[in-house]
Amino acid sequence: MPTLQYLGHSAFQLEADGVIVAVDPFLTGNPKASHEEKHLHPQAILLTHAHNDHVGDTVAIAKRTGAKVIATFELAEWLKTQGVAGATGGNHGGTVAFEGGTAKFVPAWHTSSYFDGTTFVAPGVPAGLVVRFGGRTIYFAGDTCLFGDMALIGEEGLDVAVLPIGDHFTMGPADALRAVTLLKPKLVVPCHYDTFPPIEQDGAAFAARVEAETGSRGAVLKPGETLEC
Numbered sequence: 001m002p003t004l005q006y007l008g009h010s011a012f013q014l015e016a017d018g019v020i021v022a023v024d025p026f027l028t029g030n031p032k033a034s035h036e037e038k039h040l041h042p043q044a045i046l047l048t049h050a051h052n053d054h055v056g057d058t059v060a061i062a063k064r065t066g067a068k069v070i071a072t073f074e075l076a077e078w079l080k081t082q083g084v085a086g087a088t089g090g091n092h093g094g095t096v097a098f099e100g101g102t103a104k105f106v107p108a109w110h111t112s113s114y115f116d117g118t119t120f121v122a123p124g125v126p127a128g129l130v131v132r133f134g135g136r137t138i139y140f141a142g143d144t145c146l147f148g149d150m151a152l153i154g155e156e157g158l159d160v161a162v163l164p165i166g167d168h169f170t171m172g173p174a175d176a177l178r179a180v181t182l183l184k185p186k187l188v189v190p191c192h193y194d195t196f197p198p199i200e201q202d203g204a205a206f207a208a209r210v211e212a213e214t215g216s217r218g219a220v221l222k223p224g225e226t227l228e229c
């Protein structure tokens with residue numbers, strides 16, 4: 001059974017059988033980060049898209065640990081130019097393996113680019129990730145709005161759905177609740193809220209509505225908290 005640890009914003013760590021997988025490890029500059037870059041020791045890093053609040057510390061962590069980085073194609077190619085030799089690009093519909101698991105790229109309705117301080121680089125597409133790891137299937141929606149094909153993603157048989165609820169840049173709580181009815185996961189974990197003023201939301205109220213209005217359980221994780229999933 002894997003553990004899921006929230007690192008703040010959209011950053012998570014999965015761990016099972018001694019393998020650690022980081023997802024969207026935005027720590028430096030993240031006011032809600034529970035960890036510093038040097039605290040992460042993953043074997044794999046999974047990225048949903050190129051925005052700075054998702055790529056985060058990926059380059060530093062990958063260079064230090066040699067972690068395999070899995071991202072959509074253009075982002076992976078850009079990461080190689082930054083010295084991340086272990087970057088592997090995939091795209092929607094494709095499944096890429098890492099130590100102990102796999103990640104399937106599914107659609108996300110959003111944009112994707114990295115701002116290097118001067119210009120926007122690493123064009124490409126955003127994705128959600130259906131991660132099979134430690135005997136569980138965990139959907140990281142990434143940044144997205146609600147879309148009807150979440151019903152198809154739900155057919156993957158989701159143990160956990162990690163959904164953005166911040167509004168403004170992604171779906172907000174009301175649309176995330178509709179997403180739960182399409183995805184039908186056993187457990188819902190909200191993320192991408194309360195990091196910055198435009199995305200302040202009540203995570204506990206969202207989780208309560210998940211429990212009351214859908215067939216799924218809801219769990220709010222504070223940054224640094226871990227649950228078994």
Ligand code: NI
Nearest residue numbers: 049051110143
């Ligand atoms: Ni984004």
Ligand code: MN
Nearest residue numbers: 051053054143
């Ligand atoms: Mn974001």
